[in-house]
Amino acid sequence: AQSVTQLGSHVSVSEGALVLLRCNYSSSVPPYLFWYVQYPNQGLQLLLKYTTGATLVKGINGFEAEFKKSETSFHLTKPSAHMSDAAEYFCAVSEDTSGTYKYIFGTGTRLKVLA
């Protein structure tokens, strides 16, 4: 069965500092992995995804993540935090279950950016 663990429900960084949000997964088959951002009272916006191919994935707003199969990780990073990055971030894993591709979400990490 799939599962996703996001270490750290709250992360605070200074503006301009490195952002690192951790995500570990378990999956019985090669997974599809996603990072989403959610602003208050809004839906989810896709930051980036890994399906196949290059393990270092670049997304929007300067974010990137690296799929490390040996570590079952898909951590999200951004070299320099901006105030507008303050939001809730969700990691999700998906498997092809009869073509449905259900998602399992992590518990989320709230990112706070300090001026």
Place this chain on the structure above:
Amino acid sequence: GAVVSQHPSRVICKSGTSVKIECRSLDFQATTMFWYRQFPKQSLMLMATSNEGSKATYEQGVEKDKFLINHASLTLSTLTVTSAHPEDSSFYICSAKASGGNEQFFGPGTRLTVL
């Protein structure tokens, strides 16, 4: 492309009434739609998966008679919360997936408040 809308964005109703939420894929045909609920400061929990023209598949613990899902066309799915009670107050988010695709596209969410 890949835009999903939800209507209404907010709804307030009295206890005991029924509320219908619509989810539409605006620029693609969604063979599969998903309904999630999200409690404050928590992650998204999958409620059910619906395929166009078929009965929805509900996750364990979700009452199918209380949360009625209809996916009558390739662009529209509806969630009806029947006899709503205050504990049903939540943020409901839908997503849609095209045939052959492996990515879900999310709607902006509907905030339901039951008084």
